[in-house]
Amino acid sequence: MKPSIPKGTRDFSPIEMVKRNYIFDTIRDVFKKFGFLPIETPSMENSATLMGKYGEEGDKLIFKILNSGDFLKEADQELLANKDSKRVTSSISEKALKYDLTVPFARYVVMHQNEITFPFKRYQIQPVWRADRPQKGRYREFYQCDADVIGSNSLLNEVELIMLIDEVFTKLGVKVKILFNNRKILSGIAEEIGAPDKFHDLVYSLDVNDKLGAFGVSQEMTKRDFSIEQIEKVDDYIRKVNNKAPESFRSFSELFKNSANGQRGFEELNSVMNNFGQYDFNGVLSQENKIKLFNKLEIDISLARGLEYYTGAIFEVKVEDDRSSFTSSICGGGRYDDLTGIFGLPNMSGVGISFGADRIYDVLEEANLFPKDAEATTKLLIVDYANDIPLALSILKQVHDANISAELYPDETKKFAKQMDYAEARRIPFVVILSKSNSNEVELKDIRSGKRETISLSELVDFIK
């Protein structure tokens, strides 16, 4: 039997783990710095919690867990006899693997509402599972790194999240562009073009702009029965706002004179953008009082984001770095006014973002941005040629007590080359060689320079430190 792993899943080797942990640690540190608290939810949820929350396509991509025991006995016999795989599922599978972190978080907030102090700032770094067709950069098991503030409708949360995104990518050393929009502006556009009831059609049409451009949007809108005038007007809105100097936003509110939603969206956008040094809508703030970001923050009126639950601000982050060829989004999020309503707790506004650790990994790898020492592990290898085990162990203990990571080469072998190969493969920088038993002196080899010198045991710890 030749062993293998399921399609779309991955093993992580020590070198990959160290790099992945570098990303998780960086994101986690920034989450903490901004006052987010960690939670974790189970890998499996009751199917009823997940089903119907991600659209029909999403339901298909949820991994279902087969009930234990005699599941066929408990199955719906009629559906089973009719070979109705889809509808019989709920009678043979009660549990499913989580598809994202947002729906389980909403479930968590409702279940624990009496223990939680609101506004509740939580972060969550956990794997999710999707039965998607695996392809480059898309896996069936992958990590999401989410931060959400729930129970506060203040736009300061949006400001903080932009600062947070800026800090994460600055720490990781990747140049990005933060795209920012507001769903109410999209409502406003729908109203201004005389199609207030086709808001979701507009959102889905705009969502293709990223991949297929203005022509794609136009095609998508045609498919969804918008008129030529409507399509042209939308295109006009996008042109007016995108690809323009920030100054031009000043006349922006005039575009929405007939739409209360549009006005409101513009005010929200304005109120957030006003805090940052890159824009100056109304001159109220002096430039020096504004927050300086290391990365670009841009309004993108065509940014729509597919998910249904967003109602206000929406974010998306793209790499804009010469060293990277990645164009897809590596972080995104937005505000939702009623995510917990589906579980019986209405009017709980929240805003959150999610970092795609796997894509960030690919970007850092391509741009060669992982820190070099992310690979270093054990500092010292002890090789015992003297066959003086008590001495070898006492050196190990002494070095460990000084909090230096160290290990014994466990197998007795006189093959020096093999042990040096081990040190090199493991990237261990120093090797202590015991050649005389009962000695107070040992040989110390520096693997990188190849230099060997005799050193007393009492000096060893200080030297390595």
Added chain:
Amino acid sequence: MKPSIPKGTRDFSPIEMVKRNYIFDTIRDVFKKFGFLPIETPSMENSATLMGKYGEEGDKLIFKILNSGDFLKEADQELLANKDSKRVTSSISEKALKYDLTVPFARYVVMHQNEITFPFKRYQIQPVWRADRPQKGRYREFYQCDADVIGSNSLLNEVELIMLIDEVFTKLGVKVKILFNNRKILSGIAEEIGAPDKFHDLVYSLDVNDKLGAFGVSQEMTKRDFSIEQIEKVDDYIRKVNNKAPESFRSFSELFKNSANGQRGFEELNSVMNNFGQYDFNGVLSQENKIKLFNKLEIDISLARGLEYYTGAIFEVKVEDDRSSFTSSICGGGRYDDLTGIFGLPNMSGVGISFGADRIYDVLEEANLFPKDAEATTKLLIVDYANDIPLALSILKQVHDANISAELYPDETKKFAKQMDYAEARRIPFVVILSKSNSNEVELKDIRSGKRETISLSELVDFIK
């Protein structure tokens, strides 16, 4: 719809997360210090990798994942018609959630044998899933923390693992007893009582000693058709070795004069124990050259451990602490000579241990051993009464730049008590209060003492540090 989570699974709140991470971080740090490298394997494995590796009972407890799409069409139609839930499973489920970390690790080693430098010291901290009946301390999703050395038969690995166990529990502040035995000694006993072919029956019988004592072992052996003489002889072996002064082990080898396996087991046990200051079998080493452990290390000849794959040393750790009522094992492991053989790579000896993070959590909680500051999170809360958002944000930025975790209270409210409640519930020690806009001074409140003082912005960072 009232939301709930599946039986035997858990949500972890921020306070629980911080405590859990304290345990994981402590164990991980010690693993690293001893030169173990991290790997991760997928949550799901191909069913063929897992089935048949944990006995018939284990197979039942493995969570199976339903195939996507029209699984009934692909199912074995005859078994389906016969309602044979057990046998139809493999035709409607190709994947399963991992049941432990050891079998996936063996699969990993075989798949990646050409990239691995042996001896391979790996650690792995990941959840596993078992469809067991949930009860106190037993969950359907729980974490294992494993460290294994594979590709080395040196007994120095056993010595290092004992040092490692001792260090983990010393760091966690729990007093434990490390029980140590060797499966070859159990083989030896089976041979000495004239039942060399009933080794596994002896192992399963001894395994109940922990819970049911000598009487239970005797009953279990009777059930398994051992004679009264054999049962008495085993009891005699246990008495001779357990509950005795270490000195008495010197005559130990005489007990196995008719069994090569028993002799070998004794030599292995001796060779490991000899390195530690608590025993003195043969006087070869002077006491001062021995490793001093903070916890007790004891030979327990009745220690058997249920798992089939152990062939040499076996370990188990029990709490022995006045502050804890826990009696069940919180860490265990052993040597296996051929774990990877099932996947086509024979003769790869290894030894490993596994820490039970959930049980350790319960012990630390009961004994009140979690560090007090394990609960502290954000250091500073900024409350903006002056409605001077640029000032509030610039203070936030300034404090963050000094790497101090801080957050704005996002919602505009004049209710001072509510904001102080938030700070207290979140255990935030300091609050900055902006009461005048455009000011260079702010009020700083120390939540614990209740003291308020005026402080200049330039002093703020130093003060909090």
